[in-house]
Structures are given as structure tokens and as C-alpha cells.
Amino acid sequence: MAAPKTSGSTWRKSSHSGTDTNCVEVAFTPARVAVRDSKNPTGPTLSFAPARWRTFLRTIDR
Numbered sequence: 001m002a003a004p005k006t007s008g009s010t011w012r013k014s015s016h017s018g019t020d021t022n023c024v025e026v027a028f029t030p031a032r033v034a035v036r037d038s039k040n041p042t043g044p045t046l047s048f049a050p051a052r053w054r055t056f057l058r059t060i061d062r
Helices: 050-060
Strands: 024-028 033-037 046-048
Touching: 046 050
Parallel strands: none
Antiparallel strands: 024 033, 033 046
16 A cells, blocks of 8 residues: 655654654544654655554553
8 A cells, every 4th residue: 555645744743752762653644544753754654544543552552
């Protein structure tokens, strides 16, 4: 699957990230949730369907 178009999207840093540069950022588009490494904002992104992203969050929040 092609990477979601995230231009114009607002990238948010994880609230669990510290003040260092080892952070994860997410951007929400109508059809996908994109995830990237904040140290490399022009690098590759991971892309998830919103339902899969919610499942992931519920799984790690146990």
C-alpha cells in the first residue's frame, strides 16, 4: 500500500515520549493513521487503518 498523503496533516508527538529526540509522531488522515520517527520527518512512515490503530492502542494500554 502506498504511504498516506500527510501533507497538511498535523503531526503529534507521543505523550509518552520524553524530552529527548527518540520520539514517535502520528498524523491522522481520513482513511489512515501515519506513524514516523521524529528524528527523520522526511523518512518512511508506517500506515494503519484506523480500526487497526485503535486495536494496537488498546493492546499496549493494558
